[in-house]
Each structure stands twice: as C-alpha cells, then as structure tokens.
Amino acid sequence: MVGIVRYEIGGAGPIRHMDEKIDTFTTINPTRHGQRKLLVFSLVKDKKWSDEFTEEITSHVGASAE
Numbered sequence: 001m002v003g004i005v006r007y008e009i010g011g012a013g014p015i016r017h018m019d020e021k022i023d024t025f026t027t028i029n030p031t032r033h034g035q036r037k038l039l040v041f042s043l044v045k046d047k048k049w050s051d052e053f054t055e056e057i058t059s060h061v062g063a064s065a066e
Contacts, residue, residue, distance in 0.1 A: 004028065031056040 007018045019028040024037045034053030 029055060 003022050005020050005022055007020065009016045009018055020026065021028065023041060024035075025039045026036045032053050032055045035051055036053045036055075037049055037051040040047070040049045
C-alpha cells in the first residue's frame with residue numbers, strides 16, 4: 001500500500017506485524033474513529049495541528065493484575 005510501512009515485531013514468540021502511516025507515524029487501526037496524528041510533516045517551528053479520535057482497546061492481563 002502507498003504511504004504505509006509494515007514492521008515485523010518478534011522475539012521468543014511468533015512474529016507479529018504492525019502497519020503504520022508514513023506521513024503521521026500512527027498505526028493503522030480499524031476500530032479507530034477519527035484521525036490520530038503524532039507528527040505531521042513537514043515539521044516547522046510554531047506549526048500546530050490537532051487530532052481527535054476514539055478507539056476500542058482490549059487487553060489480556062494475568063490473574064495477578066490490578
């Protein structure tokens with residue numbers, strides 16, 4: 001895909017993939033509604049931008065988590 005980069009994340013477990021938008025350095029997430037912008041290029045002194053989004057997140061934690 002144009003404008004998307006894919007990273008392979010691995011270690012002792014299986015390799016996972018993460019897709020990210022090149023222009024804003026944000027991950028692709030189909031549950032995200034709105035636009036998340038960490039960076040907007042070109043970076044220029046005093047340039048400002050904003051973002052607003054909602055996102056569904058699930059997490060699997062161990063039995064001892066608080």
